[in-house]
Amino acid sequence: MNEWQKSLAQIVGANHVLTDADAKPFLTDWRGKFSGQAKAVVRPKNTQEVAAVVKWCYSHQIPIIPQGGNTSLVGGAVPNQSGDGIVLLMTRMNQIDETDLDNDTITLGAGCVLQDVQEHAFKNNRLFPLSLGAEGSCTIGGNLATNAGGTQVIRYGNMRSLTLGLEVVGANGAIWDGLRGLRKDNTGYALRDLFIGSEGTLGIITKATIQLFPLPAAQCTAMVAIASIEDALQLLKLVKRGFGPALTGFEIMSKQTLQMVEQAFTNQHIPFSNPSKTAPWFGLIELSDSESAEHGQQQFENILGQALSENLIQDAAIANNLTQSKAFWHLRDSISLAQNQAGKSIKMDITIPISRIPEFIRQTDQILQEKFPGIVNLSFGHLGDGNIHYNVGGSINFNDADIINAEALVYELVHQQVYAFNGSISAEHGIGQLKNQALRQYKSPIEMQMMRAIKDTLDPQGIFNPGKIFT
Ligand SMILES: Cc1cc2nc3c(=O)[nH]c(=O)nc-3n(C[C@H](O)[C@H](O)[C@H](O)COP(=O)(O)OP(=O)(O)OC[C@H]3O[C@@H](n4cnc5c(N)ncnc54)[C@H](O)[C@@H]3O)c2cc1C
Structure with missing residues (x-):
């Protein structure tokens, strides 16, 4: 052990200063897109140990990269290639x-x-x-x-x-x-x-x-097949009115995302038969009922019946039990994993006013198709709160190499669209190291100045997660 390893080991114990092969799993992000080097991965057990590690790093000007579950989709929790910092792994602080x-x-x-x-x-x-x-x-x-x-x-x-x-x-x-x-x-x-x-x-x-x-008395879930993104927006308005605060989820998924899940996980299936199975969009709606499951299902039947009669949906499947409901959510939650298995993709996490989402998607799809014929829209997300994971992937006519070549321009084109629609380039994943250049481009100078002033005041030596948010 060298001197600085000994110093850190004195604080957290020698078993909790990981180096070499032990440190490796914590140096690459969840997507395998970003990886870096670190002097060590340090695992404190309590606040006093964190404070002592930070104090030591502060006095030695050693960068600290905090890490939790390392599921960041923007490379936020992994170090850069310099190897001059430590990863502070917080998972032992689980009391x-x-x-x-x-x-x-x-x-x-x-x-x-x-x-x-x-x-x-x-x-x-x-x-x-x-x-x-x-x-x-x-x-x-x-x-x-x-x-x-x-x-x-x-x-x-x-x-x-x-x-x-x-x-x-x-x-x-x-x-x-x-x-x-x-x-x-x-x-x-x-x-x-x-x-x-x-x-x-x-x-x-x-x-x-x-x-x-x-706890709600019951949570009821339904999946619907939808002919267009415009219909999805009208459906959202209908269920918001019908369910009020009992509406706890409204997700949309493009056909391509669920087909990708079916291909990656053969035990998962879109719960419709043709032609609804190949509808362009699917919706996942959750209602948290304060009375009972039967009451929730009845509410669903009424509202979705109305949606069918108004041609806002092509088909609906209301989960009859918890297992079915979990299967619907599992489809939704498997999209990112399936995307990782399917090959290269470009992930964006945008938000714009809900009312303008259909127009945004149509326009942006067209811009990308014209520029990159064969690129596939893999969008899904939380339509209910205006946040779309506007993702694109490859096809037979647009392979992994094409995706890599297109990446920078795709980000630029989509982010320009986001700002034209008065939106934001990150709704929930953050900036990390993936979007720190773009942030400078799209935030106003005054916003960047105020953020920089806060950073410099609270972290005068710049030891906390350098290269994230700021370039
Ligand atoms: C399959 C999948 C689905 C996802 N779905 C969503 C979603 O629906 N909504 C959503 O918001 N995100 C989603 N994410 C992104 C990610 O899961 C979230 O950002 C999550 O909050 C990150 O938690 P983590 O513990 O993994 O943090 P990490 O990835 O370890 O770190 C994330 C950032 O937080 C910092 N950090 C971690 N712990 C601390 C700490 N104790 N103190 C200070 N800084 C810290 C890190 O330095 C880094 O900048 C998804 C990710 C995956 C892989």
Whole structure:
């Protein structure tokens, strides 16, 4: 062990300073798109250890790359090639400190895996509503640092809305204890909101106090086949009116995305027969009913009956039980995995006003087809909150090499469209190292200046996650 390894081992224990082959799994991102080098992967157990590691790094000017479940889709949690920093792996900080059912909150470590937190809430007869495809691996710290969204934002909001308090270790190792379970607190700047979504560039989130909600009596799910993206928007309006706050999810998936899932996982099937099976779009709708499953299903039958009679949908499948409902969600959650298996793809995570999504998709598809004949639209996402994962992939006429060659121009063309439609180039995945150039291009100079001023104040040596958000 060299000197600096010994220093870090004194803080976290020799077993928790990983190097060489032990460190390797943490140096490449989930997609295998970004990889880098690090002096070591360091695994602290508690806030005091994080503070001591940060203090040591601060005094030696060693960059720190915080990492949770490493499911970032923008290369946010992996180091660059310089090898001059450490990865701070937060997964040992997975304790639940307090469950306050009278206040409907949990206070917990940043390394808790999201699915474990959902299960803990369920055991306590409560709901923690953040839900996303990576929930079996991603951590609360990562969810906070990226202000994660997921499938229930339409009803419960994103991670920022679900969080009441934070504990953060700042640049010189100082610990800010902001673990307040308050729903109202107007005492100056909202520091909590500054750290949420900061992608590890301002400090290390060590703990959080998050909100719980009543468990719905039943969750009912339906899949629908839709003839056009315009019809999908009209359907959204109809179900919003019909279900009110009981509408907890409204996802759309292009035909190509679900066909890709069927090809990648032979046990998964689009639940329709032809011609609906080949509809251009599919919708996944979730209703959280406060009365009963029967009541929810009845509501679905009424609304979807109306949608059928108005020709807004071609077909509908209402899940009769939990197994069927899970199968529908599994199709949706398997899209990213299937995409990874299918070959190269270009992923964008855009948001524009919901009302303009059909126009955006039609125009942008046309621009890309004209420029890159054979490119395939693999879009899906959270239509209910205006966030589309506008992805494109290859075909027989457009292979992996073509995708790689097209990547820079595709980003540029799509991002230009996003800004023309008054949208944003990241709805939930963040900026990481994938979009830091684009951010400079599309954010106004004054916004970039204010962000830079905050970064320089809270991280004067630039040790927190360099190269992410800022170039
Ligand atoms: C299949 C799949 C589906 C996904 N679906 C969604 C979705 O629907 N919605 C969505 O929002 N995202 C989604 N994502 C993206 C990703 O899962 C989320 O961004 C998630 O919140 C990241 O959590 P993580 O623990 O894996 O963080 P990591 O990937 O480890 O880190 C993400 C960022 O947070 C920083 N960070 C991590 N922990 C801390 C900490 N304790 N303190 C400070 N900074 C920290 C890292 O440095 C990095 O910048 C998906 C990813 C996959 C692979």
